Amino acid sequence: MKIKYFYAAFVIIAISFLTIAAIGADGSEGKKSNKDIIKFSHAAHKDVTDCAGCHTKASESISLSDRLLPDKAVCATCHEVNDDKQCSMCHIGEIYEPLMIKKSELFFNHKLHLGNPNTTCESCHKGLTEVAFSSEAKEANPSMVSCNTCHSDKAIASNECKTCHTSTVNLLPQDHKSVSFMKTHKFKSSEANANCQMCHDNSFCESCHAASTMIDENNTARNFLTPYSPHSFVDNTKQQNINRVHDLNYRFTHGIDLKGKTSECQTCHQPETFCAECHTSGGGDYALEGMTPHSHKMPNFVTIGVGSGGGQHAVLARRDIERCASCHDVQGADANCIMCHVDNDGIKGTNPKTHKTSFMRSTGNGDWHSDRNSVCYSCHTDANARPGGIVGVGISGNDMRSIKIYSFILLVVGLFSFGCSELQNDVTLPTKIGVHGPDVLVKAADSFHGKKLVGASFDNCRQCHAQELTGGTTKVSCATSNCHPTIHVHTANIMNPTSNMFHGKYIANMNWDMTGCAQCHAENFAGGISSPTCYSCHKQPGGPEACNTCHGDFLNPLRVAPPRALNNAVNTTDPGVGAHTFHLSEINDAPKVECNECHIVPQKFNSAGHIDNSPKAEVIFGTFTNSGPSRAVYNRTNNTCQNTYCHGNFESYKAASAYPFIYTADKMTGNNYSPKWTKVDGTEAKCGSCHGLPPAGHQAQSLKSCATCHVGVVNSLGKIIDPTKHINGKVDVFGK
Secondary structure, eight states: OHHHHHHHHHHHHHHHHHHHHHHHHTSTTTTOOGGGTBOOOHHHHTTTOOHHHHOTTGGGOOOTTSOOSOOHHHHTTTSOTTOGGGGGGTBOTTOOOOOOOOOOOBOOOHHHHHTSTTOOHHHHSBSGGGSSSGGGSTBSSOOHHHHHTTBSTTSSBOOOHHHHBSOOTTOOOGGGGSTTHHHHHHHHHTSTTOOGGGTOOHHHHHTTOOOGGGSSSOOBTTBOOOOEEEEEEETTEEEEOTTSSSOTTHHHHHHHHHHHTSSOGGGTOOTTTTGGGTSOOSSSOTTTTSSOOGGGGSTTSOOOSTTSOOOHHHHHHHHOHHHHHTTSOOTTSOOGGGGTSOOSSOOTTSSOOSSOTTTTGGGOSOGGGTOTTOGGGGTOOOGGGSTTSOTTSSTTOOOHHHHHHHHHHHHHHHHHHSOGGGOOSSOSSOSOOSSSOTTTTOTTSTTOHHHHTTTOOSHHHHHHHOTTSSOGGGTOOSSSTTSOSSOOOOOTTTTOTTSTTOHHHHHHHTTTOOHHHHHHHOTTSSOTTTSOOGGGTOOSTTGGGSGGGTSSOTTOTTOOSSSSOTTOOOSTTSTTTTTHHIIIIIOOSSOOOOGGGTSOOOSSTTOTTTSOSOSSOOOOOOTTTTOSSSOOEEETTTTEEESOGGGTOOEEEGGGOSOGGGBSSSEEEOOOOOOBTTOOSSSTTOTTSSSOSSOBTBOOOOGGGHHHHSTTTBOTTSOBSOGGGSSSSSOOOTTO
16 A cells, blocks of 8 residues: 555656646746846837947947947937936846846858948847837848848859858758658749758759759669658768659559649650650650550541541640640640641631630630730731731631732732832831731831731742841841841841851850840840740850850850850860859769859849950959959960969968867968869869968878878868869868
């Protein structure tokens, strides 16, 4: 019986102890703040003083360990602090403790930031003037989004984590720590306000999302790439993780995702090569034959004849045309549909129909009456089918012979009513032109000549205005000072890269001034009022204004740096090419060099200073490259980079070092080597060229002994094993 009482007493004592401990852990002591020490309101003070009036030391502070809260002397400038009867106005009870300061895990220099005339206290500390205590403000301290406005790869300050954070261990946003983040991050990244690019670039995504169109493997069942995990390393070697994207049974379940469209398979896989490994074709042409689905074997899958409806394939195509395209795709050419759905003879009713009789007639005034980009014009390409065309010609079904007859009648009538001999050499706004209507040069009019030419060629125009549209028998030139002074309507060689009239060469000769192009092709070059879209060839983001239009690889939007240079040079001996490729992608003993370390990267094509009269790119070194004791410059006379931090323009002082015993002088210095930009044979950046082995001012050591102190940076042979710890702005010693 006694043992029962003993156990009961033990349980009661244990519960009491845990309860008291829990109350103590969650009590007021753990949550104490400045609200418990003093009465204060930022909102009340905003009308009588500014931030600097109270935080007097902020403008000279260089560390967050400095005490920046106002002291008694500062308060005394407005308050009567020596009157004991007034203490309760600010102090709570008998508490006269110093205000609490939270320990920060950031490097921050108020003096540096406030020295920028465009930066105020409110730029970072937002909402304080609306609350009493800073802890009540929604953004009392700047968020990463706010910091990123300046600290980014496109702005004025470094976006390296270590620039501001004292430790990068577990430096993850709160939503990244959820168990399901790997599965759900795609939804975050597709939100309108997604800010993934603050920390990640495309190369980070590609460490998992490696498409089969971007790798060297054959992408067959026995030779394919499995994505790597960007965070799984063993002895600095990436480890394969074959179930990173798909589980191991996905071979048997992928059809469910395909039909349900839960994933876009073609992001990584090409149906013609990858899918066809299993879904093989007897004829060998996967694009046109492939594995025949069950629905394709039905007797009424295809029915031919006007009014037949097309059979089951027409039903399936209308239901989900994207599923058809997953197999019937020809790499950017016209869809396979036009093998049957094409009008070869121009006669109505003799070819397979896409629509049934009276299709869309009940709709009334559809968008094809006013919108030149209506989907109807994907097939109905005749100019007269579009808004402003000849009524009764085009979609209505009249054939091309009717159009030619109609045009001929207009021409004859026009020549009789207004002779060619009466036309002027330079016309601003003619009131009467025989063939054309009076509004042929009025942009707002439906008969404006630019609108008439949508989807059509210039062949009819050239009959009277000459091949180059410079006048001809009409003596009316299109290339006048009032109309098209800087650009001729194109010749047959405008798309021929070997011709001097190739549009790329033509625009380059005009110093890349594309304002003339925009007159017809629209401001975004998507088509405009009278010309086709430029995005048929310029498929990269930005279209004709993308970086790799002028320099880099035109076919690869990820390779925007030379080769090709602005002068089309591809050899490294040309200064426009030089060591671009090595710095951006081939360097293996240091971090890759970003473009903004040598150039001011324009925000857009027509940014000030981007396109100028100089045929050479300006070299203006960035913050990191320029962090040495003397300013970095590029010498165009001998094509050398001088005084760059990355090639040995650095100093490390003994007085500031945690390991002064290793110094033989007051400081260690690099060789401040000036590499030749156009000499890309490995000798300009070989080990020992940027600093001595060891550096000057360092105790004599053999190369093999470097790994003793520089753990994780080099191995016992002196070879760099972690490029991120070499040429990174700091000396990594003992793993720190």
